[in-house]
Amino acid sequence: MEQTRVSPSWQPKLSTPGVLVYDRGMEAQASYWDAVAYKKRFGHPLLTGELEKRAGLGGRILDYGCGYGRSIRELHERGFCNLDGVDTSAGMIARARAENPFARYVLTSGSEIPFSRGSFDAVLLLAVLTCMPDSSAQARLFSELFRVLKVGGILYVSDLLINSDARNRRRYERFEPRHGLYGVFELEEGVTLRHHTREHLERLAASFKTISVQQFQAETMNGHQSRAIRMILQKPSRNLRA
Numbered sequence: 001m002e003q004t005r006v007s008p009s010w011q012p013k014l015s016t017p018g019v020l021v022y023d024r025g026m027e028a029q030a031s032y033w034d035a036v037a038y039k040k041r042f043g044h045p046l047l048t049g050e051l052e053k054r055a056g057l058g059g060r061i062l063d064y065g066c067g068y069g070r071s072i073r074e075l076h077e078r079g080f081c082n083l084d085g086v087d088t089s090a091g092m093i094a095r096a097r098a099e100n101p102f103a104r105y106v107l108t109s110g111s112e113i114p115f116s117r118g119s120f121d122a123v124l125l126l127a128v129l130t131c132m133p134d135s136s137a138q139a140r141l142f143s144e145l146f147r148v149l150k151v152g153g154i155l156y157v158s159d160l161l162i163n164s165d166a167r168n169r170r171r172y173e174r175f176e177p178r179h180g181l182y183g184v185f186e187l188e189e190g191v192t193l194r195h196h197t198r199e200h201l202e203r204l205a206a207s208f209k210t211i212s213v214q215q216f217q218a219e220t221m222n223g224h225q226s227r228a229i230r231m232i233l234q235k236p237s238r239n240l241r242a
């Protein structure tokens with residue numbers, strides 16, 4: 001199976017041949033995901049009904065921030081057969097190619113999505129915003145996701161919300177002065193994460209038509225419970241923010 005497919009119009013940012021240039025702050029985060037590529041188990045819930053209904057099993061689907069491809073495997077097992085995965089961690093992409101070879105995988109610097117406009121019937125963004133604490137990087141990502149989707153295509157966003165229990169409140173309060181945002185926190189294992197307000201995620205999604213929004217409880221990659229949200233969005237024929 002073909003392992004990578006990069007649009008001819010897209011070139012990664014390379015300073016020296018073969019070296020990806022990450023945005024500021026993103027390189028350290030990518031090194032963390034490389035270091036844990038074979039240690040973490042992801043299980044953020046993925047419901048495929050809406051994807052099947054709107055994109056079809058043959059629809060072209062991008063899993064953005066695919067990790068080691070466990071959601072690609074779930075899609076493959078449900079019969080989806082036209083799958084691409086993108087991630088900023090070389091370690092995650094290597095594991096995905098080895099363990100879940102049901103997709104074409106591409107390593108990205110994170111600043112652009114390496115596909116041309118209107119390439120996908122659906123894009124998944126599962127527990128990726130939580131690894132991107134910077135609001136402007138998140139906003140740039142949403143405009144890239146808008147670009148690579150077909151008109152009528154589905155953006156499936158699911159991520160973690162701000163919690164009100166004492167453990168979370170303590171860490172949000174501890175790291176708010178350093179990051180200037182309530183909900184951002186650092187883990188001793190070497191990564192900065194973010195839990196979001198629903199309003200913030202709705203603002204990021206403002207260019208899209210909302211099909212459905214659900215809140216639920218999810219287990220995090222470290223085995224804790226967190227509030228979570230699932231937003232099924234659709235690319236309209238014109239940007240609703242414009």
Ligand SMILES: C[S@@+](CC[C@H](N)C(=O)[O-])C[C@H]1O[C@@H](n2cnc3c(N)ncnc32)[C@H](O)[C@@H]1O
Binds near residue numbers: 044221
């Ligand atoms: C918590 S894991 C979730 C993986 C996958 N979506 C899943 O649910 O199984 C987050 C993934 O996002 C990737 N990631 C973090 N920041 C990213 C960015 N800016 N662009 C693409 N991937 C990113 C990490 O390397 C990691 O593999």
